[in-house]
Amino acid sequence: MAYKGRVQDPLSIRVLVLNRLWQAVHIVPAKRALQLLSLEHARVLHPSGDGGWQVWPSTEWFELSYDQPANGRDHYVHTVRQAVRIPKIILLNDYGELPLKEVHLNRQSIFERDGHCCQYCGRTFKSQELNLDHVIPRERGGVMSWENIVTSCIPCNTRKGNRTPAEAQMRLMKKPKQPKSRPFVTYIIGQEVEDEWHNFLHTRHEFTDVEIIPVKGEPRPLEAVVG
Ligand SMILES: [Zn+2]
Numbered sequence: 001m002a003y004k005g006r007v008q009d010p011l012s013i014r015v016l017v018l019n020r021l022w023q024a025v026h027i028v029p030a031k032r033a034l035q036l037l038s039l040e041h042a043r044v045l046h047p048s049g050d051g052g053w054q055v056w057p058s059t060e061w062f063e064l065s066y067d068q069p070a071n072g073r074d075h076y077v078h079t080v081r082q083a084v085r086i087p088k089i090i091l092l093n094d095y096g097e098l099p100l101k102e103v104h105l106n107r108q109s110i111f112e113r114d115g116h117c118c119q120y121c122g123r124t125f126k127s128q129e130l131n132l133d134h135v136i137p138r139e140r141g142g143v144m145s146w147e148n149i150v151t152s153c154i155p156c157n158t159r160k161g162n163r164t165p166a167e168a169q170m171r172l173m174k175k176p177k178q179p180k181s182r183p184f185v186t187y188i189i190g191q192e193v194e195d196e197w198h199n200f201l202h203t204r205h206e207f208t209d210v211e212i213i214p215v216k217g218e219p220r221p222l223e224a225v226v227g
Helices: 032-039 060-068 107-113 154-162 195-199 224-225
Strands: 014-018 024-029 042-047 054-057 074-078 082-086 089-092 132-135 149-153
Touching: 014 032, 014 195, 024 032, 024 107, 024 224, 032 042, 032 089, 042 060, 054 060, 054 082, 060 082, 089 195, 107 149, 132 154, 149 154
Parallel strands: 014 089
Antiparallel strands: 014 024, 042 054, 042 089, 074 082, 132 149
């Protein structure tokens, strides 16, 4: 059980969503997961007890919830008729794509893009020893963009000051650009998650190696499936 403290609202508990190829594509609140089950758009993936996994059609899952009394470890929501056990993982029935998400521009994603390497002196530092440098300084109209922000160590950042690299006679290690979009799963690696999720959060660190399933016809937006 990875949640810290008391869970206030069981319907907001996070449920991992897998596509039909058992690849993590999303996280939804329990309320939405139960709707997807009720609509038979998804099934439950639950540990089988022998180290494997069992797929539960929604009707059987709801019956199981009814048959097995609350065990204190799992969360339940109480409907008018019965208590329903909240699954940890659901499996979409007919969604087989692996959508890519755009990387958000922030301090950590810039450091990751640049490999924690100061783009002026080329040395590697811990996050707390690094700054973000506006290549074209803000005072000169430089904006916060993938192309104008680089990782810099504090001494290089101080040395450059409010000058352009040319004025400061400092060269960038490489031309800064927007990183490629990457699978959803790479965003949750390292986060605190349910134990059961770990089986589905493995991916090679280089997201370019992740196998992307070719899509026939127009790819469906995931939002159209999971809401
Ligand atoms: Zn430096």
